[in-house]
Amino acid sequence: MSKLKIGGQLLDDGWRVLKFSECILQLNTGLNPRSNFSLGNGKLKYITAKNLTKQGTIDFTKCDYIDEAAKRIINRRSDIKVGDILFSSRAPIGHCHLIMDEPNDYDIGESIFSIRVNTGVVLPEYMCLYLASDIFIKMASKHTTGSIILEIRISDLMNTEIIVPPKTIQRKIATCLSAIDRKIGLNQKINDNLAA
DSSP states (O other), X not given: OOOEEETTEEEOTTOEEEEGGGSEEEEEEOOOOTTTOOSSOSSEEEEOGGGBOTTSOBOGGGOEEEOHHHHHHHHHHHOOOTTOEEEEOBSSTTOEEEOOSOOTTEEEOTTEEEEEEOTTTOOHHHHHHHHTSHHHHHHHHXXXXXXXXXXXXXXXXXTSEEEEOOHHHHHHXXXXXXXXXXXXXXXXXXXXXXXX
C-alpha cells in the first residue's frame, strides 16, 4: 500500500480515506409527531438534536415524552440499538452519542440520524469520536442547508470523507479520548457542585 497524503500530511500504511457510506451498514432517522403520535403523553423520552451534548451524552432534562405506542411507531423507522451512534443532523450539527445500554426508555426524532457502523471497517467508539471532531464537523458543514436552521442531508453526509486508521490505532484513539472526556465530565460535575 502506498503512502497517503491528506492536506499535506503523509499518513502511514494502513490508513485510508473512505466515504461515510463505506463505513456504515445503515443510517436511519427518527420520526416527528405530525399525525403519527402525540408528544407529552407517557413516560418514555423523545430525543431531538437539542438533547445531544458536545460531551457525547444525552441531556434527558429537556426532552418531551411519548408513550409505548408512539415508541413502537418511531422505532419501526429509527431501529436504534446498542452500538448505534446518534448524530444531530440539525444545528448543532455533530453532537453525537454512542448507545451503550439498551434504549428501552427513549427514541429519537427526525433531527437525529441513527448510524450503525460497519465494524469490519471502523469501531463504533472511534467513529463516534470522529463524527464529533472539529475536522469532520467542518467538512460536513460545507454541505449544510437551511437559512434559519442548518441541517445536513443524508446524501451529503454519505459522500463526506472519513479518515480511517488501522483498528489498533482506532482503539488507542478511542481509549485515550474517552478517558479525557470522562475527566472533563468529572471536572464539570465538580464545578457545578461548587457553583451550587
